Amino acid sequence: MPRIALGIEYDGSAFCGWQTQPGGCAVQDALERALAEIAGHAVATICAGRTDAGVHAVAQVVHFDSDAVRPQSAWLRGVNALLPAAVAVVWTHPVSDDFHARYGASERCYRYLLLDQPVRAALNRKHVGWIHQKLEIEPMRAAANCLLGEHDFSAFRSSECQANSPVRELRHLDINRRGDYVVFDLAGNAFLHHMVRNIVGSLVYVGAGRRPPQWLAELLAERDRSKGAPTMAAAGLYLAGVDYDPVFGLPQAPRRVWFNEGDHGDGS
DSSP states (O other): OOEEEEEEEEOGGGSSOSSOOTTSOSHHHHHHHHHHHHHTSOOOEEESSOOOTTOEEEEEEEEEEOOOOOOHHIIIIIHHHHSOTTEEEEEEEEEOTTOOTTTTOSEEEEEEEEEESSSOOSTTTTTOEEESSOOOHHHHHHHHGGGSEEEEOGGGOOTTOOOSOOEEEEEEEEEEEETTEEEEEEEESOOOTTHHHHHHHHHHHHHTTSSOTTHHHHHHHHTOGGGSOOOOOGGGEEEEEEEOOGGGOOOOOOOOBSBOTTOSSOOO
């Protein structure tokens, strides 16, 4: 049966997460309903990374199988016409049956947007995290260095995580200021449940002066989630990119989150 890959983006505040729910409130539910209308049969989708309620995506990748003969425009414009306004297909691409959106991903990239100012946000409250004090960037960068590479990330893993192993490879962790925002960019082979939000939460403790930079290394070594900082709010987290073997020829969507690089500040 032919396989099709989709790139989708969504505002997570409008859904109860990616994974299908009995009440039909998930992104997967909305997407599969729309795809079924176009295909003329039930469609099951598999995504690159299941996101929690309130978490957003600008570059989620999905695949599904269908023997319905349709032009590619039907899987794009036709599906979008049937989707809620908070989710959209941004590209479609036919792939071979050995493509797998989840298991074939070589790298996943996340961005966390944190507003650090005394007053909470109103207009963008569903799209950024918030802390009431200004954070120091350099201590957070120093703390982040120990997390790079392959480690047991049990200290940053949700108690509800169902992964067989807590070992992951964190390949990139960059922290920059953009005006009143602190932007955390992380890339790795895969992530545990709440891993990004828990890492950001612990870095915030360092940036706020509540813990020294070496505390992150201690947390990592102790592998005890209860000793870490609270999980950051879902609102600031975005699935920003997923990489695959170039042989599949997937479109490279721009990894844009909230604002373009270079805007809103000095970039330091």
